[in-house]
Amino acid sequence: MSKTNPGNFFEDFSVGQVIRHATPRTVTEGDASLYTALYGSRFAVQSSDAFARSIGYQRAPLDDLLVFHIVFGKTVPDISLNAVANLGYAGCRFLVPVFPGDSLTATSEVIGLKENSNGKTGVVYVRSCGVNQHGDTVLDYVRWVMVRKKDPAVPTGHDSVPSLPAALAPDALGDAVPILDVEDFDTDLSGSPYKWDDYEVGERIDHVDGMTVEEAEHQMATRLYQNTAKVHFNQFTEGKGRFGRRLIYGGHVISLARALSFNGLSNAFHIAAINGGRHVAPLFAGETVFAWSEIIDKAALPARDDVGALRIRLYATKDAPCSAYPGKNEAGYEPSVILDTDLWLVLPR
Amino acid sequence: MSKTNPGNFFEDFSVGQVIRHATPRTVTEGDASLYTALYGSRFAVQSSDAFARSIGYQRAPLDDLLVFHIVFGKTVPDISLNAVANLGYAGCRFLVPVFPGDSLTATSEVIGLKENSNGKTGVVYVRSCGVNQHGDTVLDYVRWVMVRKKDPAVPTGHDSVPSLPAALAPDALGDAVPILDVEDFDTDLSGSPYKWDDYEVGERIDHVDGMTVEEAEHQMATRLYQNTAKVHFNQFTEGKGRFGRRLIYGGHVISLARALSFNGLSNAFHIAAINGGRHVAPLFAGETVFAWSEIIDKAALPARDDVGALRIRLYATKDAPCSAYPGKNEAGYEPSVILDTDLWLVLPR
C-alpha cells in the first residue's frame, strides 16, 4: 500500500465529517516581507508597526490575504487533490488579526455533497477555518469543488447542497479590527484623504497600474503558502496538458488585484469578508494584471463609529487596462476579465 | 473626481514645500534575508549579529542600500510619478544605523525648481529624508527629476537651482558607525586582510564576478521597496514603449555593484555617503552586471582612530567584464558602462 497521499475521492467524504489538515504553520516577519516583495502591497496598517500602534493595534497585523492563502494551502491535499474544478467560495470572514509569531492550523467540515448526474464526479462543500495557537478561529470560509468519484458505476445518493449567503451581513463584520483611534489615522502616511464617508455606492475606480507576473514569482508565492496543487509547479506535465503551461494559483490573482487597488482605495486597510469570488479565466506567466472596483454597498458597523464597511466588486483583467471597466456582458464576461470577486472592506470614518 | 493618485506635476511644487510620503514601513529580518537573496551581499557586519556585537554594534544593522531603497521608494508616488527622467542624486548621508524592527517614514522638501525653456517640463530638486520611530533622521539625500508641466502654455517663472556639493566633506561622515573595537574586527571572518591603510588613492580594483538579472528578481526587489514606478512592472505597456521591455530600477544596479565590490573591498562595510550617481544606460533582464572601483580619495574621520573613509568611484557595466576598467571616454562613457557612482566607504583602520 502506498505511503504517498492519494487525496480524497468523492466517496471518501461524508456530511458532518471534520478533517484536520496537515502542516501547521507559524507565520513570521519573513512571510510578511515575501508578501510585500511578491505583490508590492502598501496599506499602512500592515506595513508599519508604528502606524498600526498609533491607531490601536498591538503591532502591524499580517495581510489578510496572506493568512487566507496559508489556510487555503493546508486544505488542498485533503480537499482538492482530485478536484476537476474549483467552483467557488463564499462567506469568508476575517475574525481575529494574525500577527508574526502566530501558529496556525486548518480544519474543514464537510457541509454538503451532491453527486453529478453523470456519475463521474460530485460537488463537495466544505467550511474551512484557520485557528491560531490560542484556539481562536482567525478566519473561516466555504469552498466547493468538483471531485472525481472512484467508481462511476456506483451511485452515492448524495444530494445535499447547503444554503450559502450571497454576502455577509454587516453585523458579522469587523471583529478583526480593534477599536481604533481614528483621529490618529494619518492620511498623509496612509496615502489618501478619502475615508469611508467619501465613497458612494455606484462609484467605479480604475486602479490604473498593471503588474506582469513571472513563473518564479507565482511559484514562490504558492510554495510559501505550502499549497501543493500540481498544476502550478510542474511544467513537464502541464506542458503536455490543456494549456501547455503552468496555471497560476487563483489566489495570486486576488492578491495582485488587492495590491493594485491601493491606488484608489488606500484607506481600505482591511478585508472584513470575501462574499464570493470567481476565477473567470486562467492567468499565465508573462501576462499583465490590471484591476478596477465598483462600490456596491456601504454599511456602518454595529456599535462602532471608528470604522465603516464598503462592499466592492473587484475585477481583475489580463493584458487589458480597466479604464472602460470591463466586467459582465451578455456572453458572460468581457474577454479580458480573469477575476470577479465581492469583498467587504473596512475604512476609517 | 478620481481617487487614484495622479502624481504631482511641475506646477504642483513650490520651493520650501514639505511632503510627507505615504506608506510608513517597519523593516525586518525578512527584508534583510530577501536583500541577501537578491544580491548575495557578504559584508560581515550586516550578515552576523555575533560579528556586529563583537565590534560594538548592538546587533547587525541593515544594509545601507536597503534603507536607501525603502526611503527612495516612498518618495516615488509624490515626486517622480510624472517624471520624464531621473536626473541625479547627491549629498546622500547615512546618519543612524537602522536595525530590524525599526519603523521608517519619509519626507521630502522642495529645495529648487527650474522650468525648462521648452515650457513642457521643469526640474524639481528635493531633499528627502528617512526618519525612524525615535524621530532620528537615518539618511537624507538630494534628488532632481525632470517633471511634466500640466500646461506648457503658462510659464511658472521658476528659476531656482540649489547649490549642491560635489562630495560630502569627511567631517560629515561616519555618524552611523558606533565607536568600534577594531582590535576585535576579525579579518578571517570579514573576508580580507586589507584595511583602510592598505588602500591608495588611484588604485583600481576589478571586482571580477558577474551577476545576471532576471525579471522576477528586479520586480521582487522593487516591490519590496514599495517603489511604484510603472516602468519596472508592466510588460503590457512597456512592451509597446521605447525599449520594448521593462526597465530595471536603477537602485537595483547600485546594489548589485555594491555586492560585487565585496571582492576587493570586503572590509568596506559601510556606505557613509553617496556623493553622486548617474545611470549612464539602462539595464534589462537577462543582462549580466560587472563592476570595478577606483579609489579617488582617502580621509581620516574627525576624532576617530577606529575607522577611516575611502572615496571610491564605483562603475557598473553590462555584458562586459571590467579588467580594462571601462569608464569615461571622449564620447562620454564606454558603451558597456551603465552606472557611475561616487561613494564614501568606511573601513576599520
Added chain:
Amino acid sequence: MSKTNPGNFFEDFSVGQVIRHATPRTVTEGDASLYTALYGSRFAVQSSDAFARSIGYQRAPLDDLLVFHIVFGKTVPDISLNAVANLGYAGCRFLVPVFPGDSLTATSEVIGLKENSNGKTGVVYVRSCGVNQHGDTVLDYVRWVMVRKKDPAVPTGHDSVPSLPAALAPDALGDAVPILDVEDFDTDLSGSPYKWDDYEVGERIDHVDGMTVEEAEHQMATRLYQNTAKVHFNQFTEGKGRFGRRLIYGGHVISLARALSFNGLSNAFHIAAINGGRHVAPLFAGETVFAWSEIIDKAALPARDDVGALRIRLYATKDAPCSAYPGKNEAGYEPSVILDTDLWLVLPR
C-alpha cells in the same frame, strides 16, 4: 597585488591546515520563509513553533539543509573557487538544532591531499564544520574537490587519501533531536500515519510530484546561502561555456528532492546524516525535478525509544517521473537521474 580573492590552488593546501571561512551569518525567520518559498517544504516540526514545542523542541528548528547550504556556501571562496569538479561529500552529521537568531561560522580542516598523475590538478579533502554562537558544532561533513595546480611542472608529492565511512553508524545519529514526547506527535498535523515501525527495508516510494526550476529561484537560493560559485550566476560567461547556460547549485537539487519526499516520508522530519551524495548530471532552469526513495536500512538509536532512523537512498531525476524507480544501470545510471544521495532520516516511533 590584487585585493580580490584569487582562491586557493592545490599547492596552497597542506594536510592539517585549518581555514576559518569568511562571512559569519545570523540565520533568521526571514531565511526560513525564503526556504519555504523556494522549495515548499512541509515538515511540521520545521513549519510550526507550536507543533515543535508540543513534542519537546524549544521552537521550530531551521530546516537541516538550509543550515547545510549556508555552511557549505561559506567554504566555497576558500576551497572550491579554483575547483575543476566537486567530487563528493560524506559523513555529514547534524549535531545540534539551529534556531532563528543563531549566528554561524564555518571552518575547514584539510584532511587529505592527492595530486593527480597528470600533474595539473589534485584532490583536496576537507572536513568542514558549522559552529553556532555558543561554540557548538552544529554540523560537520567531509567534501573532496579536484583543484587546479598553479604549476603543473612542479610535483607536490601529496598522496594522502583519508579513509571515509560508507555510512555513519547509528550510534552517531540523533544528537540534534531532543528527547521527544512522541505521544504528542500529532499525525494529522504531520501529514501521515506512517511512523518508523511502518517502513521496511527494501521498500520503494515514488514521491510522485514534480517541480520545475526557474533561473530566478536557484539564483536567489544560492545567493541566500552566500555561495559565490560563478557558474550559477553569470550567463555572460556561462553562455559561452560548456553548457551554454548557468548550472544550478547541486544543493538546490537536494533540497528539492527532500521537499518532494514529504509525500511518502512526511514523518521523517529530520536529516540526521548525509552518508554520501553524487550529482550524476547537471540541472538547468526550465527542467522539472522528480524524486523517489528506497529504504536501505533501519536502526534504533542508542538509549532512545522515542525516535528511530531510516537509511534511505534518495534519487532525483529531471523531466522524468519516478514510477519505474530509475537509478543505477549497467552503464552507470538511467539517463534521467541527476542525484543519488544516501541519508539517515529520523522519525517518531
